[in-house]
Amino acid sequence: MxxxxxxxxxxxxxxxxxxxxxxxxxxxxxxxxxxxxxxxxxxxxxxxxxxxxxxxxxxxxxxxxxxxxxxxxxxxxxxxxxxxxxxxxxxxxxxxxxxxxxxxxxxxxxxxxxxxxxxxxxxxxxxxxxxxxxxxxxxxxxxxxxxxxxxxxxxxxxxxxxxxxxxxxxxxxxxxxxxxxxxxxxxxxxxxxxxxGVDVLDAAATGGGGVALTGVGAMELGEERGFLSGAVDNLRKIGASKEQARREQMAEQRANGGYDATQDEEEDYMEF
Known part of the structure; x- marks a missing residue:
């Protein structure tokens, strides 16, 4: 191996x-x-x-x-x-x-x-x-x-x-x-x-922009690559779990008749 x-x-x-x-x-x-x-x-x-x-x-x-x-x-x-x-x-x-x-x-x-x-x-x-x-x-x-x-x-x-x-x-x-x-x-x-820059990484993981690394050296990128990529992956997983929980909550409210959102709001949410 x-x-x-x-x-x-x-x-x-x-x-x-x-x-x-x-x-x-x-x-x-x-x-x-x-x-x-x-x-x-x-x-x-x-x-x-x-x-x-x-x-x-x-x-x-x-x-x-x-x-x-x-x-x-x-x-x-x-x-x-x-x-x-x-x-x-x-x-x-x-x-x-x-x-x-x-x-x-x-x-x-x-x-x-x-x-x-x-x-x-x-x-x-x-x-x-x-x-x-x-x-x-x-x-x-x-x-x-x-x-x-x-x-x-x-x-x-x-x-x-x-x-x-x-x-x-x-x-x-x-x-x-x-x-x-x-x-x-x-x-x-x-x-x-x-x-x-954890807040910036959070925005980058959810598609809200990138991380500015202008002026960062080659060795600095090599040393921090594992931390940055790992942080972005974990934040993306957290964001996906939150999104899944929100969808389940919306489905439960819709099934119980307690969700009164309009069709336009549902379409905007699906596009988001």
Whole structure:
């Protein structure tokens, strides 16, 4: 008998996908160009920065052939701003901080000024048009002109990337202990938001709308998938039992002659 796997993608599979994210390195040695499945990599010449997939950057880091430059959101100041937005901002009391903009879309400040988000397509070597999505977006590349006062955004794979960089390249980060504390606080606040929306889940289970998960990361979705799907299934069962009890009560009242509803009301109820 085969071992049953949980529904959806597993955390290890999510972490594997996150290793395709592009990060910035500062090489210590020359490296010839490589032909990878994700595309060719130009020759690396120190001290010029280069963008590599996370798995290759971690390999060079373990071999002491390069240093990994942390992305702008993985700084203590940026994480403090994100935590303040998640915990104390009125607009995000029941929502999550906005994700990074897609290529061609305006950032948070431009959206506040009324700029319309328009995605910019990319093209393959054969000329086919496509729209890139994580992990094939430069959301974790280090910025040369980093502004600590700018409102940062958490990328789609922020949990996985922060964990990998803290494990393999903590010496390249600014105050890694404080970063760990801030990441833990952010995760607790965001998980509390996901688990507190029982009323929204109730409405979604009865067909009254959906659950807004804009800004939620891949690992967060993977971890909370069982809770959310289980809660919706149980609420749907509760709603079905209540509906069945109501129909039985109406049938009993109609049989006893105590139900004086009109035909229009019965038709409206059946449509509902």
């Amino acid at each position: 085969a071992f049953p796997l949980p529904r959806g993608i597993t955390p290890s599979e999510i972490a594997f996908l996150a290793e395709m994210e592009m990060v910035t390195i500062m090489p210590r040695q020359r490296l010839e160009g490589l032909e990878l499945l994700g595309g060719p990599i130009e020759p690396i010449v120190p001290p010029r920065r280069a963008s590599l997939p996370l798995w290759l950057a971690l390999l060079l880091k373990r071999q002491r052939r390069a240093n990994i430059l942390p992305p702008s959101w993985l700084h203590p100041g940026s994480l403090e701003l994100i935590l303040d937005i998640e915990a104390h901002h009125n607009d995000y009391r029941h929502a999550f901080s906005p994700p990074p903009p897609l290529p061609g879309q305006p950032n948070v400040r431009e959206l506040a000024r009324g700029h319309e988000p328009v995605a910019r397509p990319q093209y393959t070597p054969d000329g086919e048009r496509y729209f890139a999505s994580p992990p094939f977006l430069p959301q974790n590349a280090a910025e040369s002109n980093f502004d600590p006062t700018q409102v940062p955004s958490l990328p789609f794979h922020w949990v996985e990337i922060s964990s990998m960089l803290l494990d393999a390249a903590s010496d390249d980060l600014t105050d890694p202990d404080q970063i760990r504390r801030l990441l833990k606080d952010i995760r607790e606040v965001r998980m509390a938001k996901m688990r507190a």
